[in-house]
Amino acid sequence: LPPFFQINAVNTVVITPAKIKHENADIHIVITGFNESSTSTIFNQKLRAKKTGAPHAVTFHLTDPIKKAKVSINIQGHEKFEHEVRVRPNVLVIHIHTDKPTYAPGEAVSIRALPLTHDGGIFDGTIEFALV
Structure with a gap:
């Protein structure tokens, strides 16, 4: 299995x-x-x-x-x-890009994500992000 x-x-x-x-x-x-x-x-x-x-x-x-x-x-x-x-x-990988490498506390973070499925398509489900 x-x-x-x-x-x-x-x-x-x-x-x-x-x-x-x-x-x-x-x-x-x-x-x-x-x-x-x-x-x-x-x-x-x-x-x-x-x-x-x-x-x-x-x-x-x-x-x-x-x-x-x-x-x-x-x-x-x-x-x-x-x-x-x-x-x-059906998510193989998520490519994540931010607009800069580091942020100050309380600063807004801009994220772009490209989630790809195992067959190379774009995943169209919900993805949640948590910043720590």
Whole structure:
């Protein structure tokens, strides 16, 4: 599993069933999203007769903002796997520029920021700054 899922981005989960007595196995993956007071199914797919010992990738686009996700994977002949995954905005880097290198106490600070996504686009969500 990836360390986190990204909002407004294509996410991938790779599943490799261990080889057991069967050459093929059915795989069922469900990804559930959690907010403060609600849950929703983000992704639900059944993969039929997939070769054991080989990786199988599933991709999904996460559009709704959520706090966290739970991944549940059922593979025929294996124990059920469940794991929580963090969710974060699709921001790779934020370039920050100020109009001068140092400021006096109480002086207004002018900032320009360019937040870029993992695919090179401009992030259009909310970004909060805290000056310390």
